[in-house]
Amino acid sequence: MVIRRLPRYRRYLADLENRGVERVSSGMLSEILGYTASQIRQDLNNFGGFGQQGYGYKVSDLKTEIDAILGLGEQYRMAIVGIGNLGHAVSNYLYRYLDEFVVAALFDVNPAVIGSEIAGIEIRNANELDAYLAENAIDIGVITANKEAAQGIADSFIKGGVRGIWNFATIDIDVPDEICLQNEHLSDGLHELVYYIHSK
């Protein structure tokens, strides 16, 4: 499950790059990230053996390589369904921080928000989702609606040809094998925090 560690490596490398640091050792990565240095060397060797004994890794090369592995060289078009507080927050986050991810369309069922805009993107009526997806290529469908609506939205995304679904609804949704599914569970991070508090 090295993939679960790669986004963390990438985040840390981007931070080093922003601070002008050019080289990093597996020992430094270990200290910050909390994995052992040998785990880190093994992870990075899996992807082609960057780094030279005693010299560490060149930050920019390693980040570029990880970006390529993660598939961050291309842009991804997203549609978000469910523009309550959470959908609004996710939309803002993508717009502000993640250039590779383009919010192409927003949908909700609430007449009070339909027609308003977030960062220049209009919130459409959710009953137009199928028609929109038939006309527009969307890579990733985001579900920030309630759990009762989640499976229906996922079915529309699948029929509409998305490649992956990012699900924030607190329910397991069924997707066919060819669709990538990422479930977000806020409780995981909180439970991890409580473990550390509890074991102090």
Place this chain on the structure above:
Amino acid sequence: MVIRRLPRYRRYLADLENRGVERVSSGMLSEILGYTASQIRQDLNNFGGFGQQGYGYKVSDLKTEIDAILGLGEQYRMAIVGIGNLGHAVSNYLYRYLDEFVVAALFDVNPAVIGSEIAGIEIRNANELDAYLAENAIDIGVITANKEAAQGIADSFIKGGVRGIWNFATIDIDVPDEICLQNEHLSDGLHELVYYIHSK
């Protein structure tokens, strides 16, 4: 880093319990969670060796045990600072889904929201945070404000005696060793999703 897997075990076991399933094998856990069966047996043995060869684990016992390890037997009082869309969404999520976590107080700097309520909890002026923490015991401080404000809020939480900080601001904050810090990074889940899409 077995701790990073425990919240996922717990989530899955809670789901099995809700569906009335009484026993589960490491093979079943493996299939759902994507870790190897031997990894799972090793993780669970670390915490005292539940399960009997060939009989699997009793779902309720295993969940109870994991709850105890995670420290979920007690209640945690939370204060949330930054009640924009994200803070609102986090507050709703805690209120709806996580009984062990009690939202005790909400704070913001925006006069337009100060004085309004979420689930019966008033949004206070952020300039009252220090005074509030001096009078009220808070276990976990949640930062859902912007990154410019994050360190100042963290400093108030630390001075006010919180045990842990759950940080959603997209910045590294400094905390002393005795304070537990959990940073949430929405981008990690999205980057993981893109990796799977990209490698299909």
